[in-house]
Amino acid sequence: xxxxxxxxxxxPWVHQAVDPDTVCPDDASKVALAIRxxxxxxxxxxxxxxxxxxxxxxxxxxxxxVNRVMPLxxxxxxxxxxxxxxxxxxxxxxxxxxDGHRFTLAxxxxxxxxxxxxxxxxxIDRLLIGARAEDVHELxxxxxxxxxxxxxxxxxxxxxxVVRDLERDAARAVLAAYRDSGGARY
Amino acid sequence: xxxxxxxxxxxPWVHQAVDPDTVCPDDASKVALAIRxxxxxxxxxxxxxxxxxxxxxxxxxxxxxVNRVMPLxxxxxxxxxxxxxxxxxxxxxxxxxxDGHRFTLAxxxxxxxxxxxxxxxxxIDRLLIGARAEDVHELxxxxxxxxxxxxxxxxxxxxxxVVRDLERDAARAVLAAYRDSGGARY
Numbered sequence: 001x002x003x004x005x006x007x008x009x010x011x012p013w014v015h016q017a018v019d020p021d022t023v024c025p026d027d028a029s030k031v032a033l034a035i036r037x038x039x040x041x042x043x044x045x046x047x048x049x050x051x052x053x054x055x056x057x058x059x060x061x062x063x064x065x066v067n068r069v070m071p072l073x074x075x076x077x078x079x080x081x082x083x084x085x086x087x088x089x090x091x092x093x094x095x096x097x098x099d100g101h102r103f104t105l106a107x108x109x110x111x112x113x114x115x116x117x118x119x120x121x122x123x124i125d126r127l128l129i130g131a132r133a134e135d136v137h138e139l140x141x142x143x144x145x146x147x148x149x150x151x152x153x154x155x156x157x158x159x160x161x162v163v164r165d166l167e168r169d170a171a172r173a174v175l176a177a178y179r180d181s182g183g184a185r186y
Numbered sequence: 187x188x189x190x191x192x193x194x195x196x197x198p199w200v201h202q203a204v205d206p207d208t209v210c211p212d213d214a215s216k217v218a219l220a221i222r223x224x225x226x227x228x229x230x231x232x233x234x235x236x237x238x239x240x241x242x243x244x245x246x247x248x249x250x251x252v253n254r255v256m257p258l259x260x261x262x263x264x265x266x267x268x269x270x271x272x273x274x275x276x277x278x279x280x281x282x283x284x285d286g287h288r289f290t291l292a293x294x295x296x297x298x299x300x301x302x303x304x305x306x307x308x309x310i311d312r313l314l315i316g317a318r319a320e321d322v323h324e325l326x327x328x329x330x331x332x333x334x335x336x337x338x339x340x341x342x343x344x345x346x347x348v349v350r351d352l353e354r355d356a357a358r359a360v361l362a363a364y365r366d367s368g369g370a371r372y
Binding site: 001002003004005006007008009010012014015018020063064069070072073074075076081082084085086087088089090091092093094095112113114115116117118120121122123145146147148149151154 | 200204259262268273274331340
């Protein structure tokens with residue numbers, strides 16, 4: 001039999017936990033939402049300690065994502081990937097900013113090698129990051145994988161602005177909470 | 187409204203075109219299947235000119251993938267990603283080789299930056315490649331994106347063997363056919 005489909009889902013709690021009319025006007029509040037999603041994903045035991053969200057230029061929430069690798073048996077289902085796919089599904093286009101509007105991804109931790117590459121195709125203009133890769137390595141057993149040496153410059157040259165260390169302490173706290181809960185590697 | 191799911195599908199023709207009992211004993215025949223999938227995807231106009239397949243150690247076909255970016259409005263839906271996700275869904279595990287068995291991905295063209303990163307998490311032991319990145323650049327308008335300078339070495343160090351230039355002429359022919367058909371960028 002040929003397996004010809006996959007169905008990727010966010011946890012049911014997102015409907016209660018996230019107000020679809022959320023507006024996050026500044027960078028820090030966007031990342032704070034991504035971190036809150038990561039924390040809830042740990043608390044509810046619905047995936048790894050990572051969250052992400054896509055916003056429009058005015059700060060309106062477009063989509064959310066959390067890590068779903070283990071629950072869905074899918075190594076692709078990182079938080080950033082889920083946020084990109086649900087945003088594109090909502091907008092019905094495969095490159096979010098193809099109409100000239102600007103979109104922002106906020107993520108609780110630096111994208112791994114997979115999500116880094118995906119960020120280049122998704123059609124975002126800004127990438128807002130909470131925890132650094134070294135925080136992830138220090139506090140968890142996750143591997144972020146190999147990136148281009150000048151990974152920030154490669155994004156900048158493609159029109160994607162990178163802002164790091166937003167709410168970094170709060171982002172680190174979620175990773176530590178995950179570690180202390182004895183969480184598996186997702 | 188929070189969009190909480192995505193449904194990713196391969197084209198219906200895969201059920202007719204692919205024998206689920208396929209065994210490809212050698213490297214070249216594995217890549218040849220990936221190239222045939224790419225060619226069919228162009229012919230049927232169901233996505234971009236890229237195909238991929240996952241095989242078990244004995245050469246038994248486990249899953250297939252084709253590029254579905256434009257039909258599904260999903261920048262994640264590259265051929266390799268579709269093949270990884272359907273293989274993991276079939277095996278019900280997020281890292282294919284976690285039980286010690288070995289798995290191979292064959293792809294019609296060198297993985298882009300997204301699929302490169304995904305290959306590191308998917309649980310494969312061998313990566314078989316048809317066309318080179320420079321073939322893709324020469325024959326189409328696709329961008330492969332930024333990779334680590336020593337991208338092959340990074341894979342090798344993580345236990346993933348890379349074999350290139352398998353059926354390269356046939357792989358190039360599909361890219362040229364796509365170009366000549368006036369295909370859009372996927």
